[in-house]
Amino acid sequence: MAATSHHSFADRVGSAPSSTSCGPARELEHRRSELTADSVVVFGNGAFQRLLLAFAQVAIFVSKAQTSVQMLTAKSFRYWCRAPSEYSYMSTAKWFHSGIPQRPDGSYSHCTRYERPRVLGSEPSFSEVPCQHWYYNLTADGYTAVEEWDLVCDRVWLLEIANAVFMCGSVVCVPIMGLASDRYGRRPVLYASVAVLYGSSVFQCFTTSLSTYVGLGFLLLASCSVLELTTSILLFESTPIVTREEFVALAVCVPTALAPVYRSAVGLFADQWRTMHLAVAAPSLLLIIVVYLTGESLDWLIACGKFEEAERAALWAAELNHEEPDHVKERLAAFTSGGPLGSGRLLRPGRPGFHALFSGPRRYVFFATFACWFTSYIGRFSLPFDQVGVQIGEFKWTGFVLNLLGMTSSYFITKGCGYFGPLVVSSLLCASAVAAQLILSVYHMLVLSVWALTVSFVFFNMTYVFLCIHTVEIFPTRMRSMGFAFSYMCGSLGAVTAALVQHMERMLPHSLKLLPRGLSSLAIACCYLGLFLVPTNVKEESTDGLKEAALGRKRSSSHISLSDDTERRRAAMRFGDDFAAPKGSERDAGVPRV
CATH class of the missing domain: 1.20.1250.20 (MFS general substrate transporter like domains)
Incomplete structure (x- = not known):
């Protein structure tokens, strides 16, 4: 396990920001919040x-x-009213054709039955009553x-x-x-x-x-x-x-x-x-x-x-x-x-509470991360799987293969070039796939719409992988679980909100049905772009960088910049190499050669 000094917690959580910037300052922001000596040292x-x-x-x-x-x-199984006890002698097929009302479009009622079965070939002469119990034509999912x-x-x-x-x-x-x-x-x-x-x-x-x-x-x-x-x-x-x-x-x-x-x-x-x-x-x-x-x-x-x-x-x-x-x-x-x-x-250090998530120099990054979890779960759980139930079942194993390829790609992308850039790109692909699915559904291109839905599901899973890495990394050790849990809670609230989005789609007129999911797609893109552009406290981050460099610590491999190396050299000259990693072990300890 890695070990960590706790000087930096009070500095990072308890102090107020003094200046903010974006753009180049993101190189200082996107790094580990509580970077530690390599575990091989301990x-x-x-x-x-x-x-x-x-x-x-x-x-x-x-x-x-x-x-x-x-x-x-x-x-999407078929179900209909079960015959009352007085008609239990009737076979299932006979009861279905004589006791279940048929609609003008040829479908049979799911929720009502005739008060008394009609004679086959004749018009019904009894009123409809609600079902008390049901028969089910079970699907592959069983009972x-x-x-x-x-x-x-x-x-x-x-x-x-x-x-x-x-x-x-x-x-x-x-x-x-x-x-x-x-x-x-x-x-x-x-x-x-x-x-x-x-x-x-x-x-x-x-x-x-x-x-x-x-x-x-x-x-x-x-x-x-x-x-x-x-x-x-x-x-x-x-x-x-x-x-x-x-x-x-x-x-x-x-x-x-x-x-x-x-x-x-x-x-x-x-x-x-x-x-x-x-x-x-x-x-x-x-x-x-x-x-x-x-x-x-x-x-x-x-x-x-x-x-x-x-x-x-x-x-x-x-x-x-x-x-x-x-x-x-x-x-x-x-x-x-x-x-x-x-x-x-x-x-x-003292015991931080949830208020620590909303104060300190990184609060804007925390806010943006919470928003990303919220909007991602809205988009993921509002995907209209119920509208293409039969068709999506035929694509199920194809979706599994695509998901396997997506997860394999996520791992090797993280291994090769870090997580933050792919996080923003995959989120934009999620928003684009949802938008494409909306457009295809308008023109009733069902097969292409199912493909877009499947691809959206894979992109959301890839985004989840990168977002988990980002979330577990940005919080200091003493508030890492609390920050990750609060982010996950925002995602769960997004899943609940997704149910409201689907309800709005059913209630709105046909010309406005696409508006809720269209807005959620736009919100996903905006939140992840905001995560990339959100301002950070340059002065506070630079101070922490000097402290970590003096201990031979390493910033995130995804976000090392030229200023990092400069700060590390200055700190080494100031504090000496007493606590540095042994010679020849820079790669093991995660400290770049300078």
């Missing part, structure tokens, strides 16, 4: 990092798979919770309430657990999340009450979201600086590509929703094993001044990486003593 790099990578991948995989089966959707509790017709509002409650799990619980992670540590939050995830997923499979099902789903999705964020943060804080972006990208890309395939494969064999939920919950057993083997974040322990616990965590990780304990203790003692800047006077 306890080595090897099996421990690979364990955390596997932990993050399994956690994100479980989160994606659980979300896909948990969010109830009104599928779901929609059929279990008849969430159709006049009961469809229960379906919408259930989806809203599920989303509230992320809105309500994730920020609270993010704050707890920054105050009490990553590991306690991981233990609690795994316990809640496994318990709620198992109990939900055997519930017979809709209210209990929804309540357990609330806890399940909340714990999935917390696990997804916390494991990404722990991985980021425990890997070498030069490979942090690659590790996080790999942790997100692999499960994002495989989870939809696993979900669909399970759906082919599981004809009951309970069986499907158990199959999706099975990978969570791995989390119980892996969470026991992981340690606390060394970055967070040192930032909080918990040096004894930091030593225990470093020795545990060093044992997995086959490092000598004495060497690890010496390295850790040399670092926690403060080096030439600290001289043993490392002060424990």
Whole structure:
């Protein structure tokens, strides 16, 4: 794990901006907010990092798979009224043709039946009455919770309430657990999340009450979201600086590509929703094993001044990486003593609250990041999959292949040229794909519209990968979980807003139906361009740059500029090389040669 001094937290969060600029100053802004010495200096790099990578991948995989089966959707299956008990002797086909009203367009009613069956070949002479129970012509997804509790017709509002409650799990619980992670540590939050995830997923499979099902789903999705964020943060804080972006990208890309395939494969064999939920919950057993083997974040322990616990965590990780304990203790003692800047006077910072996200020199970057999460989720969850249900089903496996290619590209793009430029480009591609889908739907080009919809889905997934890396990187260690959680909460609010966008499209006249999604497409482009152009505090960032350069630290590989090298040289001349990396290890420690 990487270690970090906590001089810079008070400087970055507590001070007011003195000047702002944009353009060239972005090179100073887009870097790591709490850059640390390379982990190889403290306890080595090897099996421990690979364990955390596997932990993050399994956690994100479980989160994606659980979300896909948990969010109830009104599928395009056929359903009609079930015959009352007095007509139970009639066959299904006979009841369908004699008891179900037929509309002028040839379709049959889903929500009403004749009070008494009509004689075949004659005109109906009885009034229509609402259905009490339904028959379902099940699709490939099998028997779901929609059929279990008849969430159709006049009961469809229960379906919408259930989806809203599920989303509230992320809105309500994730920020609270993010704050707890920054105050009490990553590991306690991981233990609690795994316990809640496994318990709620198992109990939900055997519930017979809709209210209990929804309540357990609330806890399940909340714990999935917390696990997804916390494991990404722990991985980021425990890997070498030069490979942090690659590790996080790999942790997100692999499960994002495989989870939809696993979900669909399970759906082919599981004809009951309970069986499907158990199959999706099975990978969570791995989390119980892996969470026991992981340690606390060394970055967070040192930032909080918990040096004894930091030593225990470093020795545990060093044992997995086959490092000598004495060497690890010496390295850790040399670092926690403060080096030439600290001289043993490392002060424990105060406990930041959510107010820290809205103050300090980086508040504009934080605002822009929150807006990007919000607009991205609006665009992603307002995609009209229900309008092209049958056609999108035919493109399902094509979409999986395109998604796999997109995730593979995201990883290698991050590895080759960083994340920030691709983040802006992919977001603009998202906005363009949504706009193209709107235009094609106007001209009723259904096949091309489905292709545009599939491509939009892939672009949104790619943007999610880059946005996760950006979000976990911009926040200091002592508020990283809180910042990431608040960003995720903004995304969840965007998903709820997407439901309102779809409702507006149904209510508006035909000439204005495209307006809501058109505005959301424009908002996506504006927010991500704003993230690129948002002003930052040059004076404050330059001061932090000198402090980090004196410790031999490295800025983000995506955003190194000529001024960075100049500041590093000046700092080396001023403070000397007592705390610099050993000769010949510049590449390992992530410090460019100067």
